Structure formats: structure tokens, C-alpha cells
Amino acid sequence: MFAFLAxxxxxxxxxxxxxxxxxxxxxxxxxxxxxxxxxYSPADYQMGETVxxxxxxxxxxxxxxGAYAFMTGASFVGLVWxxxxxxVAARAAAPVGAVFAAICLITGSLWGAPTWGTLWEWDGRMxxxxxxxxxxxxxxxxxxxxxxxxxxxxxxxxxxxxxxVNLPIVKFSVDWWSxxxxxxxxxxxxxSAISGEMLGPLLTMGGAYLLLFGALTLMxxxxxxxxxxxxxxxxxxxxx
Amino acid sequence: MSAFAATFWxxxxxMWSGGxxxxxxxxxxxxxxxxxxxxxxxxxxxxxxxxxxxxxAAALSILATLERLFQADLEDGSLDQxxxxxxxxxxxxxxxxxALWVAIGLPLxxxxxxxxxxxxxxxxxxxxxxxxxxxxxxxxxxxGLVGAALTASVKRGGVLLTLIVLPxxxxxxxxxxxxxxxxxxxAALSILAxxxxxxxxxGPIAAAAALRLQSE
Numbered sequence: 001m002f003a004f005l006a007x008x009x010x011x012x013x014x015x016x017x018x019x020x021x022x023x024x025x026x027x028x029x030x031x032x033x034x035x036x037x038x039x040y041s042p043a044d045y046q047m048g049e050t051v052x053x054x055x056x057x058x059x060x061x062x063x064x065x066g067a068y069a070f071m072t073g074a075s076f077v078g079l080v081w082x083x084x085x086x087x088v089a090a091r092a093a094a095p096v097g098a099v100f101a102a103i104c105l106i107t108g109s110l111w112g113a114p115t116w117g118t119l120w121e122w123d124g125r126m127x128x129x130x131x132x133x134x135x136x137x138x139x140x141x142x143x144x145x146x147x148x149x150x151x152x153x154x155x156x157x158x159x160x161x162x163x164x165v166n167l168p169i170v171k172f173s174v175d176w177w178s179x180x181x182x183x184x185x186x187x188x189x190x191x192s193a194i195s196g197e198m199l200g201p202l203l204t205m206g207g208a209y210l211l212l213f214g215a216l217t218l219m220x221x222x223x224x225x226x227x228x229x230x231x232x233x234x235x236x237x238x239x240x
Numbered sequence: 241m242s243a244f245a246a247t248f249w250x251x252x253x254x255m256w257s258g259g260x261x262x263x264x265x266x267x268x269x270x271x272x273x274x275x276x277x278x279x280x281x282x283x284x285x286x287x288x289x290x291x292x293x294x295x296x297a298a299a300l301s302i303l304a305t306l307e308r309l310f311q312a313d314l315e316d317g318s319l320d321q322x323x324x325x326x327x328x329x330x331x332x333x334x335x336x337x338x339a340l341w342v343a344i345g346l347p348l349x350x351x352x353x354x355x356x357x358x359x360x361x362x363x364x365x366x367x368x369x370x371x372x373x374x375x376x377x378x379x380x381x382x383x384g385l386v387g388a389a390l391t392a393s394v395k396r397g398g399v400l401l402t403l404i405v406l407p408x409x410x411x412x413x414x415x416x417x418x419x420x421x422x423x424x425x426x427a428a429l430s431i432l433a434x435x436x437x438x439x440x441x442x443g444p445i446a447a448a449a450a451l452r453l454q455s456e
Binding site: 131134135137138141142145146151154155158159161162163165166169170173174176177 | 383386390391393394397400403404406407408410411414415418431435442446449450453454
């Protein structure tokens with residue numbers, strides 16, 4: 001599959017229909033998942049209706065981490081095999097992952113206000129998500145600061161791998177740190193196993209976010225490849 | 241003289257002739273001075289906040305020294321000489337990091353004691369603060385090498401460098417400030433030492449990989 005798609009011409013032919021199909025799939029799942037989550041799933045007996053924020057929050061957390069894992073794999077392939085499409089893929093996934101991380105932080109904050117009684121709590125998971133978000137910003141900023149595309153791709157790939165080493169360490173450190181500082185007043189969510197009635201809409205929304213991630217990443221990749229073609233064509237015209 | 245020793249001495253001499261640790265220490269003390277001005281001189285408040293704030297000031301002081309670390313080498317052609325040398329670039333990068341730690345990290349570590357006293361830290365906690373800063377500045381330098389190498393060709397890359405390096409500072413800050421505040425000292429101290437060793441081992445490798453791309 002990857003060897004097949006490694007050819008840019010084949011990739012463009014594949015993504016020309018794959019991106020709209022994924023996008024349509026995401027729309028279908030959102031159309032099913034959002035009403036299911038908002039109206040046809042039970043309210044939590046402790047948190048009441050506010051539990052519905054979970055259906056926007058948790059999938060964003062999953063796939064912002066998933067996007068970083070994808071970028072790490074793509075960066076590795078780009079560095080080792082010097083593959084242009086892998087570089088393009090890593091760059092294309094970054095803004096999507098960053099926005100997912102931002103959605104996760106914002107919805108988490110809005111969820112915290114009624115349930116924890118505070119807009120921000122230095123809870124282990126929130127703190128490591130914030131670090132992930134800042135890592136995304138650094139990655140995107142490094143890409144845009146270096147003009148030479150190929151050099152920018154390699155340097156960003158190194159940064160992505162360094163971040164992939166750093167993020168689990170941060171996760172571990174922050175967990176250690178927050179158990180040390182944990183205030184007793186927090187009401188923990190997810191203490192009991194999640195009920196089946198909530199799992200259905202949650203997984204549907206998770207699937208919707210995943211398809212959206214795939215569609216947006218493919219569209220970003222196509223845009224980057226088209227931009228390169230335009231630049232190459234302009235260069236040829238200027239030389240002629 | 242081996243390539244490591246030669247680079248180490250060259251860097252030390254360059255840093256000393258450029259004013260050495262004077263500016264970073266001044267920066268460090270200036271930053272700690274702003275704390276009571278912002279928080280008010282309340283003794284109990286400062287006592288709790290002092291050691292962590294000394295740590296933040298040390299992190300910022302190291303950050304401020306990183307921007308020019310490889311930029312000058314890239315501009316004057318020293319980097320090309322380093323690449324031509326038979327010694328591995330990783331070793332040369334390690335030597336530069338070691339020189340930075342000796343020239344700036346250690347003086348900052350020592351300046352941490354008076355800064356902590358000024359912020360009302362209890363005197364019996366000073367050894368912890370100094371030991372934690374010695375290890376912590378080593379970890380900061382190790383990961384800082386990576387940020388400096390990645391942004392070496394970016395003009396006015398200081399803000400970008402900071403953005404890249406700050407998430408990497410998170411683990412040493414957590415454990416270092418815990419040691420300095422005297423919480424769970426043995427566990428935190430060993431993990432902090434692990435952070436420093438890990439950063440000193442992996443930082444030069446990643447930085448060298450980035451530097452090879454910068455000279456292309």
C-alpha cells in the first residue's frame with residue numbers, strides 16, 4: 001500500500017477520490033454521532049447533561065495524539081528513506097493535530113467549569129495535552145521559518161522525533177507531579193467503567209474525528225503538491 | 241590534543257572573552273529580583289515560591305545563551321571545518337555543550353544560592369537547590385543544543401528556539417523544582433539525574449544530525 005502510494009502521480013490519483021470519500025464518511029458519522037451523543041444517550045448520574053461534552057472532548061484527545069504518532073512515523077520514513085511524500089504527509093497532519101489538541105483543551109476547560117468548579121486545573125492529562133499543543137506549535141513554526149523546503153522537512157522531522165521521545169517522558173513526569181500536588185477536592189470522572197450506552201456514541205464520534213483527520217490531511221497534502229507544481233511551472237516560465 | 245579537548249578549550253576561551261557568565265548571571269539575578277517586586281515582599285509567600293522561581297530564572301538564563309551557540313559557527317565557516325574534521329560531529333557538539341555548561345551552567349548554579357537566600361528560602365535547603373541546579377542546567381544545555389542546532393540558520397530565531405525548547409524543559413523543571421522545594425528528594429533527584437544524563441547523551445546526537453543539514 002505504502003510502496004504503491006509512494007509514487008506522487010499515483011498518490012494524486014488515489015487521493016483525488018480518497019479525500020472526498022473520507023470527508024463524506026466523516027460527515028455521515030458526525031450526522032449520526034452528534035444527535036446520538038446530544039439527545040439519545042443517557043445523562044451521567046453525577047455530572048448530568050454536561051457529560052455530553054465528552055463526545056467532543058475525548059475523540060479530540062485521542063486523535064491529536066494519533067496525529068502526532070502518524071507524524072512521527074512519517075518523519076522517520078522521510079529521514080531514513082528521504083521520501084518526499086512522507087515529508088509532505090508529516091507537515092500536512094500537523095495543523096490538524098494542533099487544532100484537535102486545541103479543541104481538547106478548550107472543551108476540557110468548558111467541561112471543567114461545571115464539574116470541577118474551575119476553568120483550568122493542573123491535572124496530569126490537561127498538562128500533558130498543553131505540552132503536546134506547544135510541541136505542535138514549535139513544529140509548525142520551524143517549518144514555516146525555513147525557506148528551503150527540503151531542509152525544513154529534514155529539520156522538522158528531527159524535531160518531531162525529539163518530541164516523540166520527550167512526550168512520553170513529559171506524560172510520566174506530569175503524572176508523578178500531579179499525584180504529588182493533587183488537591184483532594186477534584187471529583188474524578190471516569191472512575192467507574194464507561195457504560196455501553198455511552199460507548200456507542202463515543203466510538204462513533206471517534207470514528208468521525210479519525211475520518212476527518214484523514215480527509216483534511218489528504219487535502220493538505222494535495223494542496224502542498226499542487227503548490228509545488230505551480231512553483232515549478234512559474235520557475236520554468238521565468239527561465240524560458 | 242584530541243578534537244574534544246580542542247573544541248572544549250576553544251569554546252571556553254570564546255565564552256570567556258565574550259564576557260563569560262557575567263551577562264547570564266546578571267540576567268539571572270535580575271529575573272529573581274523582579275519576583276518580590278511582582279509578588280510583594282511577604283515572607284511566607286516567597287518562602288514557598290522561592291526555589292521554583294530560582295529554577296525558572298535559571299531556565300530562562302540558559303535559554304538566553306543558546307541563540308548564538310551554532311549561528312556564529314555557521315556564519316564564519318567554523319561549522320564546515322568541524323564537518324571536515326575526522327572527529328565525529330556528535331563528539332564536537334558534546335564538547336560545545338560541556339563548555340557551555342562549565343562556562344555558564346556552573347556559575348549559574350553557584351549564583352542560585354544567593355538568589356534563593358534573597359527569596360527567603362530556608363538555609364538548610366540550599367544544598368538541595370545547588371545540587372538540583374547543577375544537574376538541571378546540564379539537562380537544559382543538553383536539550384538546548386538540539387533547539388540551537390535546529391534554528392541555527394533562522395535569522396532572529398530566538399523566539400522560535402524558545403518555543404521549541406520549552407516543552408523539552410518540562411521534565412527537568414518538574415523534578416528539579418521538586419528537589420529544590422524538598423519534596424520527595426531521593427526519588428526526584430535520581431530522576432533529575434536521569435534527565436540530565438539522557439539529555440547529555442541524546443542531545444548531541446540530534447543536534448549533530450540537524451547541523452549536518454544546516455551546512456548543505
